[in-house]
Amino acid sequence: AQTVTQSQPEMSVQEAETVTLSCTYDTSESDYYLFWYKQPPSRQMILVIRQEAYKQQNATENRFSVNFQKAAKSFSLKISDSQLGDAAMYFCASIAGGTSYGKLTFGQGTILTVHP
Amino acid sequence: GAVVSQHPSRVICKSGTSVKIECRSLDFQATTMFWYRQFPKQSLMLMATSNEGSKATYEQGVEKDKFLINHASLTLSTLTVTSAHPEDSSFYICSAGGRGNQPQHFGDGTRLSIL
Numbered sequence: 001a002q003t004v005t006q007s008q009p010e011m012s013v014q015e016a017e018t019v020t021l022s023c024t025y026d027t028s029e030s031d032y033y034l035f036w037y038k039q040p041p042s043r044q045m046i047l048v049i050r051q052e053a054y055k056q057q058n059a060t061e062n063r064f065s066v067n068f069q070k071a072a073k074s075f076s077l078k079i080s081d082s083q084l085g086d087a088a089m090y091f092c093a094s095i096a097g098g099t100s101y102g103k104l105t106f107g108q109g110t111i112l113t114v115h116p
Numbered sequence: 117g118a119v120v121s122q123h124p125s126r127v128i129c130k131s132g133t134s135v136k137i138e139c140r141s142l143d144f145q146a147t148t149m150f151w152y153r154q155f156p157k158q159s160l161m162l163m164a165t166s167n168e169g170s171k172a173t174y175e176q177g178v179e180k181d182k183f184l185i186n187h188a189s190l191t192l193s194t195l196t197v198t199s200a201h202p203e204d205s206s207f208y209i210c211s212a213g214g215r216g217n218q219p220q221h222f223g224d225g226t227r228l229s230i231l
Contacts, residue, residue, distance in 0.1 A: 042224075043227075045160075089157070091159060104211075104220055
């Protein structure tokens with residue numbers, strides 16, 4: 001079984017500043033993947049970034065990067081140079097690896113507000 | 117472009133009506149699709165796993181007779197909310213794919229409002 005915990009229900013950041021969203025997880029799987037999804041007011045689910053657990057290098061996608069601490073089971077998302085369009089609800093999620101289609105386990109979500 | 121198409125995007129209907137929501141994978145075959153329910157400012161709650169050619173697997177607490185799932189082809193899964201009541205009003209999202217490190221692709225969701 002997998003659990004994902006986001007302890008920050010809401011966060012805010014000034015435009016152009018940096019913000020970090022926290023996520024911890026627990027899993028009994030040795031092979032798993034971690035994701036951050038963004039859900040703007042339109043409620044589309046948009047993949048922001050993904051991390052393979054077997055990779056030590058932290059994933060980066062433009063202004064978005066993660067701090068993956070496998071031993072601590074921590075997977076935080078850093079947004080640099082925040083933009084108004086980054087305002088959304090962010091979900092951390094995990095899935096077991098392997099060849100079958102597994103279920104995503106989502107955290108509770110963090111609402112990010114970006115102030116101009 | 118979208119790889120998972122979900123229709124309709126918005127439904128408003130009277131109590132007692134049955135509502136069907138479609139989820140289509142556009143450019144890949146999806147033997148497995150997932151249906152979620154989401155309340156405002158809350159996380160996605162997995163309702164069921166839809167398996168092509170077989171019965172859906174429902175999560176604990178989800179009424180099978182209320183939420184009928186059919187996955188008759190490799191590109192289409194449907195969720196029917198039977199005899200809908202106001203408490204069934206919610207946002208429903210489907211997803212497909214997600215094997216290994218390939219992320220699941222989500223539909224745009226259906227906002228269901230039962231009057």
